[in-house]
Amino acid sequence: MICWFYPSLGGLEYVVHHSLSAIAVAYSMYTGEGQLYTFMVLISEVTTPEINMRWFLDTAGLKRSYAYLINGVVIFFAWLVARILLFIYMFYHVSLHYDQVIHMHIFGILLVFGVPAALGVMNLMWFGKIIKGLKKNLSKRV
DSSP, X not given: OHHHHOGGGTHHHHHHHHXXXXXXXXXXXXXXXXXXXXXXXXXXXXXXXXXXXXXXXXXXXXXXXHHHHHHHHHHHHHHIIIIIIHHHHHHHHHHHTHHHHTTSOHHHHHHHHHHHHHHHHHHHHHHHHHHHHHHHHHHHHO
């Protein structure tokens, strides 16, 4: 429904992102497995207010304002920490505790490796767009 009626909200990537997150949260709540990794991935949602603020500023016609520029810089750093560096640390943590992770149910193992990998790819793709947009915005100001 989102893809059909609201493609500007993100389309298929939006649906995949939220579906994977919902499945992982439901699984970890139901089984008690993988909760740390689920919470680590959910910390990435700390970037949502900045993304929403960007939309509000854009809709209000304030793309050339300092608030828009500052928000873009905040998005860059928040995304870098919460969605790039934290994911790298999470994969490092999984590798350190691999002997424990493999004792999870097979579906839990698939979630621990699959969900963060899929979200990580999307996060890198979006981070590239954030960098491109920030460069464009900064170049207009110089």
